[in-house]
Amino acid sequence: MSNKPLGTSARQALVALMTHVSEASNPELYEQFRVRIEKNVRQELQDAGFIVWRKGMRGTxxxxxxxxxxxxxxxxxxxxxxxxxxxxxxLHYGTLMHLNRLLTAHNLQLADLYIGPPATLDIDGQPAPAEEERAAGEPDGIEARVRNVYLRLADAPGDLVSLARLRGSLEDLARDDLDRVLRAMDRRREIHLEPDPNRKALTQAARDAAVVIGGEDKHLITIDQS
Incomplete structure (x- = not known):
């Protein structure tokens, strides 16, 4: 079915998700690009094998x-x-065509444009530590502690937990160390960091606890049951 021509809305959804880089909810896509993925478009893209989706907080x-x-x-x-x-x-498609010529001329892939070399840069364009450096910086097993604290705070695996509560249980960790580990785990899809869709109701503590990824504040964490 992937050879079937996509409708305009489906193509716009693909471009929006590609430009957003990471997973995205409809409120996020609408806030940034004025694009919503309606049910019929979601089904079209899912049937073609182009997207996966799941339900987040409040059915988002x-x-x-x-x-x-x-x-x-x-x-x-x-x-x-x-x-x-x-x-x-x-105008957007004209820009994409210029980018395509640049990628082709330099033998680059789409990931080089939108994500960057994973071995050297993270999603925010900051230097990403090598695996041995990451391990050396986690003598107490920060990743394991994140998982354990999440499981203790969540009512069930897969539930959303606020980063404010998570940080409250890991107060002995330096913020930079915890943020680095959370970004790395999210990048590897071992956890999912999400913005709270009801941002007007956020407390100051919740805002302060956010992790910034791709220029966006993430307030919630979930870990799927494996």
């Missing part, structure tokens, strides 16, 4: 590109724009 649906979805999104860089779209989308 979280979307993420699959490897196949990233491959399909790559084709949007050289595709003609959808029919009957606004001038903003025409």
């Amino acid at each position: 649906i979280i979307h993420e590109l699959t490897e196949k979805g990233w491959e399909r999104a790559r084709r949007e860089l050289s595709a003609a724009p959808p029919e009957r779209v606004s001038s903003a989308w025409l």
Whole structure:
């Protein structure tokens, strides 16, 4: 089914998820790009194997590109724009075509453009430690402590827990060390960090406890049951 032409809304959703880089909810996509992935579009992309999704806090649906979805999104860089779209989308697709020529000329992949070399940079463009450096910086097993504290605070595996509560149980850790570990675990999809969709109701403690990833505050953590 992946060879079936995608509708305009599905193509826009692919570009939005590609540009967002990490998994995203509809409120996040709408806030950044004025794009929503409606049920029929979600089904179209899921049937084609381009996305996976799960339910987050208060039933919010979280979307993420699959490897196949990233491959399909790559084709949007050289595709003609959808029919009957606004001038903003025409300009966007013109930019994508220029980027495609640059990637081709330098033999680069889409990940080099949107994510960067995983061995040297994290999602915020900061130097990522090598595995041996990461291990050396965690003599007390910070990752294991994060998992243990999460399981103690969550009513059930997969529930959302506020980072404020998590930090409150790990007060002996330096903030930079904990943030580094949380970003690394999220990047490896061992945990999921999410923004609270009801940001107006956030306490100052919840705001202060947030981890910034890709320029966005993440207030909640969940760990799926494996």
